[in-house]
Amino acid sequence: MAGEFSRRTEMLLSRAEAICEHRGATLTELRRQILGMILDAAAPTGAYELLDRLRQTRRGAAPPTVYRTLDFLLEQGLIHRVERLSAFVGCVAGCTADPDAESHPHAAQFLICRNCGRVVEMQDHDVAAVLARVAKDAGFTIGNATVEAEGLCSTCRSAAPPTRARRH
Ligand SMILES: [Zn+2]
Ligand SMILES: [Zn+2]
Missing domain, CATH: 1.10.10.10 (Winged helix-like DNA-binding domain superfamily/Winged helix DNA-binding domain)
Structure with missing residues (x-):
């Protein structure tokens, strides 16, 4: 279709x-x-x-x-x-x-907005490298590392003004 x-x-x-x-x-x-x-x-x-x-x-x-x-x-x-x-x-x-590249899943990080549910994928090699180094120090070899971070996206942050600062 x-x-x-x-x-x-x-x-x-x-x-x-x-x-x-x-x-x-x-x-x-x-x-x-x-x-x-x-x-x-x-x-x-x-x-x-x-x-x-x-x-x-x-x-x-x-x-x-x-x-x-x-x-x-x-x-x-x-x-x-x-x-x-x-x-x-x-x-x-x-x-x-690249079709010639292998099909294994790559290391990815996700930013998850708890308000609107939007997810942004990042591929930061520095994050993956730091994780691999820290794991190696612990004698651990990472097979697959997906990092998921939860919070508020920029749209939802600007839509919701910080109310915490307000006092009664
Ligand atoms: Zn991906
Ligand atoms: Zn959002």
Whole structure:
């Protein structure tokens, strides 16, 4: 279904399709549809929300279908799972990656706004390096490090003036 998603999402989907093809994997219609829903959403999307939306066009869709699809997208580094929210966000870097690069998920940090639910992905190599160094000092080798920080985004911060300073 062309035109189902925003132009930006359609562009990312085309790139993701090419990346998968290059790796010998296939971004099937189902995988494409779920990736598109995740990329198009303003906030992270949970598996059951995806299932609900999927059922609008695929009545027989069951949870394992969604979970298998999400596993594929995670493996390909096209999405991330935000543990704190049990929800998924699209990875623009993963969707536009060099097709020759390996598909393992990269180190990412997430800033999660507790007010509007928006999540911003950062890829700060310094954060990853500091974490790796501190872990090494503790004799620990990091396999996968995702940092999640919760707070208020700039929009919500400016919308809510600090009331704490006010006294009665
Ligand atoms: Zn990412
Ligand atoms: Zn916010």
